[in-house]
Amino acid sequence: MVDLRSDTVTRPTAAMREAIARAPVGDDQYGEDPSVIALQDRVAALLGKEAALFVPTGTMANQVPLKLYCRPGDDVIVGRESHAVWHETGAAAAIAGVQFTEVGADGRFTAEEFLAARNPRDHLLYPPTTLVEVEDTQNRKGGLVWDRAELERVGAAAREQGVASYLDGARLLNAAAARADDPAALAAPFDLVSIALSKGLGCPAGSVVAGTREDVAAAVRFRRMLGGAMRQSGVLAAAGLHALEHHVDRLAEDHANARLLGEALAAAPGVELDLAGLETNIVVFHLGEGAPGAPAVVERARAQEVLVMAFGPRTVRAVTHLDVSRDDCRLAAEVLVAATAAGA
Ligand SMILES: *Cc1c(COP(=O)(O)O)cnc(C)c1O
Numbered sequence: 001m002v003d004l005r006s007d008t009v010t011r012p013t014a015a016m017r018e019a020i021a022r023a024p025v026g027d028d029q030y031g032e033d034p035s036v037i038a039l040q041d042r043v044a045a046l047l048g049k050e051a052a053l054f055v056p057t058g059t060m061a062n063q064v065p066l067k068l069y070c071r072p073g074d075d076v077i078v079g080r081e082s083h084a085v086w087h088e089t090g091a092a093a094a095i096a097g098v099q100f101t102e103v104g105a106d107g108r109f110t111a112e113e114f115l116a117a118r119n120p121r122d123h124l125l126y127p128p129t130t131l132v133e134v135e136d137t138q139n140r141k142g143g144l145v146w147d148r149a150e151l152e153r154v155g156a157a158a159r160e161q162g163v164a165s166y167l168d169g170a171r172l173l174n175a176a177a178a179r180a181d182d183p184a185a186l187a188a189p190f191d192l193v194s195i196a197l198s199k200g201l202g203c204p205a206g207s208v209v210a211g212t213r214e215d216v217a218a219a220v221r222f223r224r225m226l227g228g229a230m231r232q233s234g235v236l237a238a239a240g241l242h243a244l245e246h247h248v249d250r251l252a253e254d255h256a257n258a259r260l261l262g263e264a265l266a267a268a269p270g271v272e273l274d275l276a277g278l279e280t281n282i283v284v285f286h287l288g289e290g291a292p293g294a295p296a297v298v299e300r301a302r303a304q305e306v307l308v309m310a311f312g313p314r315t316v317r318a319v320t321h322l323d324v325s326r327d328d329c330r331l332a333a334e335v336l337v338a339a340t341a342a343g344a
Pocket of ligand 1 (some may be wrong): 055057058059060062083084135137138139168170171196198199207
């Protein structure tokens with residue numbers, strides 16, 4: 001099987017398993033796990049923040065800014081089809097009691113769009129906007145990368161308005177690799193930022209949130225409240241440290257493989273795909289008139305041992321990662337092009 005459903009399907013490499021086996025550990029809730037401490041310090045430095053906190057999932061990471069900066073009833077501005085709105089089973093509403101306002105067109109937005117949608121804190125009727133959230137890369141719209149200048153403008157506009165800012169950077173290192181940007185420069189405009197270890201970095205679990213020492217100290221409580229305070233979690237942190245050492249430079253390979261897949265698909269008659277936006281490891285394509293629907297394409301591909309995901313009735317996503325080679329992607333491209341053909 002060539003599994004392109006997500007970059008979360010990777011299994012730890014032999015070298016990562018060795019790093020896990022060797023990890024020094026302690027009880028992290030007493031602040032005694034040296035591997036967790038090392039990972040947190042390393043990510044804080046990577047993102048240019050004062051401190052960082054290891055959490056089990058990106059979904060939990062995304063609850064932290066909502067608990068830190070918002071009160072129930074507040075409004076949070078996000079791009080279209082953000083993970084926080086679409087992929088967290090309503091967590092934000094259930095846990096923080098916030099509502100979302102989506103702005104922009106393709107998952108990204110401008111500072112002007114943020115400002116136009118932002119509500120003041122003291123309006124008689126409107127829910128106050130207390131947080132703006134940016135997703136880079138943007139997952140559902142096809143791994144889109146934000147322009148660094150726009151990140152800076154949105155961050156600056158938020159600060160000016162007294163609105164907190166959060167960067168959901170589950171794939172921020174993909175964004176940095178695609179544009180040869182420094183992750184710390186991308187994170188700089190934001191109060192809080194998260195990265196995932198379990199996506200392109202190939203770890204079995206974990207995300208890290210980074211921000212000021214004060215915010216991270218406050219986040220420790222919310223991690224506990226949400227059930228995410230672990231004990232000898234150094235076994236997981238060790239995988240993260242290994243990945244930051246060995247799996248960052250290779251993200252460019254995933255991007256090249258996605259490009260190969262995307263170029264083949266863009267040339268297929270029934271497929272709509274904007275190659276200009278394809279800069280990272282996520283290929284989202286639409287099935288035009290005459291092409292079969294997404295469920296049929298997924299089934300046809302599965303019969304040829306290629307796994308992809310239906311993202312809508314006529315939308316399919318394929319994601320490249322550590323566990324698929326260039327040859328795997330060549331094969332997958334052939335299979336997917338055939339699967340999208342009319343009446344195949
Ligand atoms: C995957 C992802 C997350 C978090 O996902 P988990 O599966 O909970 O780790 C958050 N944001 C984005 C943009 C993601 O792609």
